[in-house]
Amino acid sequence: MEKPSAGLWRKIKPRYNLVGSQCKKCGSTYFPPRIVCKNCGRESRMEDRQFAGDGEVVSFTTIRVPPDTFKDEAPYIVGIIKLSEGPNVEGHIIDNGRKVEVGTKVKAAFRRMYVDGEEGLIYYHYKFEPI
Amino acid sequence: MSGIVGYGAHVPIYRIKVEEIAKVWGEDADAIKSGLNIREKSVPGRDEDAATIAVEAARRAVRHSGINPKEMGAVYVGSESHPYAVKPTATVVIESIGASSSVMAADLEFACKAGTAGIQAAMGLVDSGMIKYGMSIGADTSQGRPGDALEYTASAGGAAFIVGKDKHEVIANILKTVSYTSDTPDFWRREGAMFPTHSGRFTGEPGYFRHITGATKLMLETTGFKPVDFTYAVFHQPNGKFPMVVAKQLGFTEKQIEPGLLTPVIGNTYSGASMLGLASTLDVAKPGERILVTSFGSGAGSDSFIIEATENIDAKRGMATKVRGLIDSNKMYIDYATYLKDKDFIKGR
Ligand SMILES: [Zn+2]
Numbered sequence: 001m002e003k004p005s006a007g008l009w010r011k012i013k014p015r016y017n018l019v020g021s022q023c024k025k026c027g028s029t030y031f032p033p034r035i036v037c038k039n040c041g042r043e044s045r046m047e048d049r050q051f052a053g054d055g056e057v058v059s060f061t062t063i064r065v066p067p068d069t070f071k072d073e074a075p076y077i078v079g080i081i082k083l084s085e086g087p088n089v090e091g092h093i094i095d096n097g098r099k100v101e102v103g104t105k106v107k108a109a110f111r112r113m114y115v116d117g118e119e120g121l122i123y124y125h126y127k128f129e130p131i
Numbered sequence: 132m133s134g135i136v137g138y139g140a141h142v143p144i145y146r147i148k149v150e151e152i153a154k155v156w157g158e159d160a161d162a163i164k165s166g167l168n169i170r171e172k173s174v175p176g177r178d179e180d181a182a183t184i185a186v187e188a189a190r191r192a193v194r195h196s197g198i199n200p201k202e203m204g205a206v207y208v209g210s211e212s213h214p215y216a217v218k219p220t221a222t223v224v225i226e227s228i229g230a231s232s233s234v235m236a237a238d239l240e241f242a243c244k245a246g247t248a249g250i251q252a253a254m255g256l257v258d259s260g261m262i263k264y265g266m267s268i269g270a271d272t273s274q275g276r277p278g279d280a281l282e283y284t285a286s287a288g289g290a291a292f293i294v295g296k297d298k299h300e301v302i303a304n305i306l307k308t309v310s311y312t313s314d315t316p317d318f319w320r321r322e323g324a325m326f327p328t329h330s331g332r333f334t335g336e337p338g339y340f341r342h343i344t345g346a347t348k349l350m351l352e353t354t355g356f357k358p359v360d361f362t363y364a365v366f367h368q369p370n371g372k373f374p375m376v377v378a379k380q381l382g383f384t385e386k387q388i389e390p391g392l393l394t395p396v397i398g399n400t401y402s403g404a405s406m407l408g409l410a411s412t413l414d415v416a417k418p419g420e421r422i423l424v425t426s427f428g429s430g431a432g433s434d435s436f437i438i439e440a441t442e443n444i445d446a447k448r449g450m451a452t453k454v455r456g457l458i459d460s461n462k463m464y465i466d467y468a469t470y471l472k473d474k475d476f477i478k479g480r
Pocket residue numbers: 023024025026027028037038039040041044045
């Protein structure tokens with residue numbers, strides 16, 4: 001069993017609710033959240049931005065040889081999703097029987113990401129489901 | 132008077148048919164299907180548990196209600212399959228709906244009726260003016276021991292209800308609630324035990340029937356309403372048969388319970404069952420129509436409610452995720468081997 005990392009508490013909002021950031025100066029959106037805007041540097045004015053969770057598949061791959069954490073999940077699909085608000089987000093794509101292709105429309109769902117053994121934490125996370 | 136300002140549901144997309152389970156144990160599928168009035172049941176995905184189901188239902192309820200989640204004053208989650216023994220499911224829910232940190236939150240447990248007990252608690256807090264909105268969720272991923280009769284019915288799903296009292300927001304008034312409770316050991320699960328134990332096929336009479344009838348009769352006697360005064364009725368549904376029998380005993384018709392009778396197609400969602408039945412009934416209820424709801428939890432007790440749809444129900448319908456739509460729109464049938472793997476029932480892995 002692992003102890004939760006010190007930063008875990010800060011990661012809950014992004015992981016549960018797709019909370020990223022947006023620069024008020026130029027409008028650029030980021031996920032995961034950034035402290036400094038890539039365009040505006042020292043001029044950037046960042047604020048939290050919760051993304052709606054709909055988007056489309058930009059690229060994907062099927063994992064057949066998973067890390068230990070996901071050994072019982074394989075095969076499973078991970079992909080890069082372009083959110084409707086702009087940023088590209090990496091995430092697991094749920095197998096709901098619908099075909100996954102580049103351009104497949106998806107929406108965010110709330111799922112268990114992994115369970116740390118018999119006694120450790122249960123990690124919840126967004127995943128994407130094809131619609 | 133408090134009422135419902137929004138509701139939401141979640142049912143996993145995976146299904147297993149009665150035939151698939153029956154063939155493993157050499158049982159007669161047709162006899163089970165007609166005896167229990169069930170065709171198939173929902174099965175949670177490997178990455179779903181009572182918390183993820185509660186969150187999906189809660190998010191849909193918030194969207195349907197149109198309220199600001201920062202104004203949520205209390206969140207209760209009723210389940211008999213909370214993912215942690217110690218670490219409240221309600222904490223995961225409040226974070227995932229964007230509630231403020233000043234929210235009251237707790238997990239409840241009363242077998243299949245903890246979610247309706249949470250609605251009663253929320254009503255009290257709203258009516259007293261302590262909070263503006265309260266949410267109660269019933270969600271479960273129930274377990275049936277392989278080979279046990281419960282294996283045909285124990286399924287997964289949940290529903291969330293938001294209680295408020297602004298008459299411009301309430302889609303259905305809750306006219307009254309009563310409970311009927313006793314110490315009846317019909318069904319239990321000890322701490323750490325993987326599967327529940329039940330007293331066998333004779334538990335229906337002292338458990339389900341006595342408590343549902345006790346609460347419903349108490350409600351009818353104290354309000355003067357008769358079964359004909361309700362357009363719809365919802366009773367807890369551990370299988371598809373019991374609610375039909377108890378409805379008939381109490382003087383309700385099959386037509387009254389039809390919109391809320393979901394167990395034949397999704398199984399017994401435990402804490403979700405009567406609440407999903409109510410949500411599915413509200414999906415079709417018109418202004419002025421009354422619904423009688425009586426839940427049941429082993430151990431044992433029943434909560435009964437009289438709910439009356441208001442003019443607002445039609446206006447908010449567009450934001451609701453219809454329960455029947457959720458159940459029918461996307462289904463994936465799995466075989467028994469996949470079912471065992473997904474439920475982590477395979478030893479030596
Ligand atoms: Zn910028």
